Amino acid sequence: MSCQHTDELIHGHLDGELELVKSLEIEKHLSACAVCTKNYERLRRLRSALGETTLRYLPSDRLEERLRSALRQESKPERNRTIFQPRWLVAAAALVLAFIVIWIVGRSLVKPDSGDLLAQEIVASHVRSMMADHLTDVSSSNQHTVKPWFDGKLDFSPPVKDLSQQGFILTGGRLDYIGNRPVAAMVYQRGQHPINLFVWPATGSANSTETVAVRQGYNLVRWTNGGMTYWAVSELNLPELQQFAQLLR
Amino acid sequence: MGAAYNLARWLVHNDHDAEDVVQEAYLRAFKFFSGYYGGDGRAWLLTIVRNTCYAWLKKNRLLRLAEPIEDNLEEAGLDFADPERLFIQSVDSEKIRWALLELPVDFREVVVMREMEGLSYKEIANIVDTPIGTVMSRLARGRKRLQTLLSKTMGKEAGI
Numbered sequence: 001m002s003c004q005h006t007d008e009l010i011h012g013h014l015d016g017e018l019e020l021v022k023s024l025e026i027e028k029h030l031s032a033c034a035v036c037t038k039n040y041e042r043l044r045r046l047r048s049a050l051g052e053t054t055l056r057y058l059p060s061d062r063l064e065e066r067l068r069s070a071l072r073q074e075s076k077p078e079r080n081r082t083i084f085q086p087r088w089l090v091a092a093a094a095l096v097l098a099f100i101v102i103w104i105v106g107r108s109l110v111k112p113d114s115g116d117l118l119a120q121e122i123v124a125s126h127v128r129s130m131m132a133d134h135l136t137d138v139s140s141s142n143q144h145t146v147k148p149w150f151d152g153k154l155d156f157s158p159p160v161k162d163l164s165q166q167g168f169i170l171t172g173g174r175l176d177y178i179g180n181r182p183v184a185a186m187v188y189q190r191g192q193h194p195i196n197l198f199v200w201p202a203t204g205s206a207n208s209t210e211t212v213a214v215r216q217g218y219n220l221v222r223w224t225n226g227g228m229t230y231w232a233v234s235e236l237n238l239p240e241l242q243q244f245a246q247l248l249r
Numbered sequence: 250m251g252a253a254y255n256l257a258r259w260l261v262h263n264d265h266d267a268e269d270v271v272q273e274a275y276l277r278a279f280k281f282f283s284g285y286y287g288g289d290g291r292a293w294l295l296t297i298v299r300n301t302c303y304a305w306l307k308k309n310r311l312l313r314l315a316e317p318i319e320d321n322l323e324e325a326g327l328d329f330a331d332p333e334r335l336f337i338q339s340v341d342s343e344k345i346r347w348a349l350l351e352l353p354v355d356f357r358e359v360v361v362m363r364e365m366e367g368l369s370y371k372e373i374a375n376i377v378d379t380p381i382g383t384v385m386s387r388l389a390r391g392r393k394r395l396q397t398l399l400s401k402t403m404g405k406e407a408g409i
Binding site for chain 1: 250251254255258259264267268271272275276279280290294342345346349360363364365369370385388389392395396399
């Protein structure tokens, strides 16, 4: 990759928004090019300076009060503007207050469906497993070590596959708790990227094809096969994660 | 509300106008609540705040967008800093504030949303109603311009 090209893409790299292949190319170029590395360092410094909390403007308490009364005014029905009716006024104010409270809570306003909640849980668990440096309870690249380890810890026996030939290295297994039940988490590694594969018995017996989702920058693929529900989650790009899913089916 | 106010404050330059704009945006949001089809509530609100800011800037003839021709000139000269002077860590945040305000609105808004609110390219693209590639290039040019402004005012010791 040339300096010119790196200069164009380095912002995506800095923001973690590039696809894996491009990011790796950039890293490769950076390790060989002092000029671009300096440029990258400067950008990182600029970024941390911009992230300083003192730059962010905070609303005054007065504004919140103002919004509240403006919305109250707005929600008053036309005829009540001239005739003072305390009961309606109180009801309207209560409604508006409830609205504002919900509004300020903001994003939780929209109640996600159960699949969405599950996806959130899966991502949270994936992130937690990497943050707490607790990827695996049993570390082994041998499927014959990982599979028996789950015996007696779960009320089902998760299939464990060796995919090292295809470039997905099994690194171990872990117990986890998703959707109100204990589940098996298998950890694979693709290049620098860990993949968490969650498995538990499916509620129905029907097999389903893969569905994909993106949450907080993580890619998710879910499917049902042989009476088991599978969720794979990783920061790995989607095509490779789908390839991983297909290998497991 | 924090994100709404911060964005408005960066776009319209002063407390008083930012408060007016946020109030107007909230009223619009309230009125057009039926236009909200689920999805990210914060992004939806920020879209309305941004549009209200733009309307306000236009009305007051303060809307200053990046000139396409300026950008070409900028991109022609890749300016890399002297690699030896990168060591001073702390940067005067008032100078950064000044430099940000020097940016054209369309660059400033993406920098604010990315760096202060931590929004993804995709979220910003939705709010600004432009392709993701444009978000990245505005961010790149915005940052480059900030670097140029800051190295002019502080000398290259800033390391930014």
